[in-house]
Amino acid sequence: MKIDKYVMGGAAVVLVAAFLIGANWYRSEETAQAEQTAVQGSDRLVRPHSPTLGLATAPVTLVEFLDPECEACGAMHPIVKQLMREFDGRLRLVVRYMPFHPNSAYAASLLEGAREQGKYWELMDVFFARQHEWAGHAAPRPELLAGYARDLALDMRQIGATGTSAETERRIKQDAEDGAALGVTRTPTFFVNGKPLPEIGYEPVRAAIEAALR
Amino acid sequence: MRPESNPGAVANDDAVWPPLFAIWLISLIATLGSLFFSEVMRLPPCVLCWYQRVFMYPLVVVSMVGLLWRDPGALRYAWPLAMGGFAVAVYHNLLYYHLIPESIAPCTTGVSCTSRQIEWLGFITIPFLSLVAFTLIVASLVVCQRLRGRDR
Numbered sequence: 001m002k003i004d005k006y007v008m009g010g011a012a013v014v015l016v017a018a019f020l021i022g023a024n025w026y027r028s029e030e031t032a033q034a035e036q037t038a039v040q041g042s043d044r045l046v047r048p049h050s051p052t053l054g055l056a057t058a059p060v061t062l063v064e065f066l067d068p069e070c071e072a073c074g075a076m077h078p079i080v081k082q083l084m085r086e087f088d089g090r091l092r093l094v095v096r097y098m099p100f101h102p103n104s105a106y107a108a109s110l111l112e113g114a115r116e117q118g119k120y121w122e123l124m125d126v127f128f129a130r131q132h133e134w135a136g137h138a139a140p141r142p143e144l145l146a147g148y149a150r151d152l153a154l155d156m157r158q159i160g161a162t163g164t165s166a167e168t169e170r171r172i173k174q175d176a177e178d179g180a181a182l183g184v185t186r187t188p189t190f191f192v193n194g195k196p197l198p199e200i201g202y203e204p205v206r207a208a209i210e211a212a213l214r
Numbered sequence: 215m216r217p218e219s220n221p222g223a224v225a226n227d228d229a230v231w232p233p234l235f236a237i238w239l240i241s242l243i244a245t246l247g248s249l250f251f252s253e254v255m256r257l258p259p260c261v262l263c264w265y266q267r268v269f270m271y272p273l274v275v276v277s278m279v280g281l282l283w284r285d286p287g288a289l290r291y292a293w294p295l296a297m298g299g300f301a302v303a304v305y306h307n308l309l310y311y312h313l314i315p316e317s318i319a320p321c322t323t324g325v326s327c328t329s330r331q332i333e334w335l336g337f338i339t340i341p342f343l344s345l346v347a348f349t350l351i352v353a354s355l356v357v358c359q360r361l362r363g364r365d366r
Binding site: 004005009011012015016018019022023026027067 | 235238239242243246247250253254255277281282349
């Protein structure tokens with residue numbers, strides 16, 4: 001009987017539609033809640049110790065909570081750099097650490113060491129570009145990280161001293177605490193002028209920057 | 215007995231349609247609901263939840279094919295799926311409500327099978343919903359079987 005198929009088709013359409021409408025509603029609630037959390041913790045968004053790139057007077061500040069060991073952060077890294085070029089002078093990048101993996105904090109401490117020698121962004125480029133070598137979840141090889149720094153002709157003794165200093169440890173801990181307070185549960189998480197982005201990728205981040213510029 | 219050798223079976227198969235439709239509807243709601251919990255609300259499913267999913271999801275397909283082709287043979291495939299899921303759901307609820315001690319829970323890493331992620335109206339939890347779904351499916355299967363008589 002044909003009527004059976006109509007009944008089944010109708011039920012399937014209704015249920016799938018309910019699922020999609022519910023999902024849409026839930027996501028928008030979630031976004032609203034994330035924005036609320038970000039507003040409440042807005043003083044935690046940027047710290048004096050945070051590494052920044054771009055003009056301090058730029059109208060848009062992009063805060064990225066990242067983890068050097070996270071693949072999505074590695075995938076977003078060239079996109080963020082491209083956006084920095086596209087919005088040159090109008091965009092400032094602030095990096096915060098959100099160490100979710102076993103070697104994230106160690107990698108961040110080396111970056112902090114490189115920062116004192118003015119090679120912060122160079123070392124970050126290498127860490128992300130060679131992530132497949134050192135950050136495999138099955139067999140991580142954190143011992144490679146110091147080698148990358150050596151390849152950039154960095155002073156390894158200074159990196160070691162800075163990397164293990166109480167101040168570096170305090171900064172990384174502060175970043176993770178701020179991230180938790182701001183509702184960061186995934187990396188990378190972006191904030192454009194204090195507003196958390198529900199999605200990552202070139203288009204969502206670019207659109208958010210455009211909107212902030214308007 | 216096959217339908218061609220038993221003219222009466224056709225009428226019986228029609229009678230089976232409504233309870234089989236109920237099975238399809240319940241399993242589809244359970245499937246979409248569990249996907250909503252994990253994919254939209256991002257609640258990670260525990261190990262026992264996964265086993266229940268393993269039994270629940272195929273029920274959607276098996277009952278749907280049975281309905282579309284008016285094939286009561288679908289009941290044969292639905293029975294073990296429903297009973298397997300029901301057994302895991304009973305076990306999960308016993309653990310969840312501390313009717314058997316948690317120390318024998320098989321979940322050691324990841325999400326604990328007894329952590330309460332949802333509690334609506336004070337008693338509606340995810341394992342409870344699963345148990346209700348499997349109970350209704352087993353009950354519908356019993357109805358199907360009754361309607362078909364002893365002719366399997």
